[in-house]
Amino acid sequence: MKSLKTNKATESEMEILRVLWERGPSTVREVHELLLKNKASGYTTTLKLMQIMLEKGLLTRNTTNRTHVYACAVKQVFFQKQLVGKIIDGMFKGSPAQLIMHALGNHRASRDELIEIKKYLDNIVRQDDVKGKANPKK
Numbered sequence: 561m562k563s564l565k566t567n568k569a570t571e572s573e574m575e576i577l578r579v580l581w582e583r584g585p586s587t588v589r590e591v592h593e594l595l596l597k598n599k600a601s602g603y604t605t606t607l608k609l610m611q612i613m614l615e616k617g618l619l620t621r622n623t624t625n626r627t628h629v630y631a632c633a634v635k636q637v638f639f640q641k642q643l644v645g646k647i648i649d650g651m652f653k654g655s656p657a658q659l660i661m662h663a664l665g666n667h668r669a670s671r672d673e674l675i676e677i678k679k680y681l682d683n684i685v686r687q688d689d690v691k692g693k694a695n696p697k698k
Contacts, residue, residue, distance in 0.1 A: 569639075573613055576606070577632055577639065585622070585631040 569577060579594050580586060592606040610630055613619040622629040644659070652658040669677065 569613075569618060572609055573618065576609060576613065577618065577636075580619070580630065580632045581636040585629045587627050587629055589627075591630070 575595060575598070576591055579591050583590070583594070588603070588607045588610055591610065592601070592603050595601055595606060610619060614621050614630070617633055619630045620633045622631070648654060648656055648659050652662070
């Protein structure tokens with residue numbers, strides 16, 4: 561399997577990954593039918609994309625039955641971390657704070673989401689304090 565560092569997913573491939581992350585292992589037909597709910601596309605296009613994704617190392621394929629079943633070769637959280645890291649480095653000059661401020665400025669978070677974000681940030685600050693990384697300006 562090739563390294564995922566060299567495998568960038570296209571938008572169409574991301575749609576397939578999202579279906580498989582949500583649904584679990586599926587046939588091409590099952591994935592295709594779910595994709596049709598959002599946009600028109602041919603079955604052979606879905607099949608070809610999934611074959612390419614298999615070659616890229618994004619998917620695995622179980623061929624023990626007549627109908628092949630595809631699954632994600634990478635966990636969603638890993639893929640998200642990799643993508644967010646590229647966005648932070650490429651668009652926000654390495655600043656996660658800038659990403660968060662842009663995200664919260666462009667998309668209104670619910671009160672519950674804001675509470676969850678605050679708890680997460682408080683936990684990071686506590687961990688840094690324990691590790692001796694506290695900001696000396698405090």
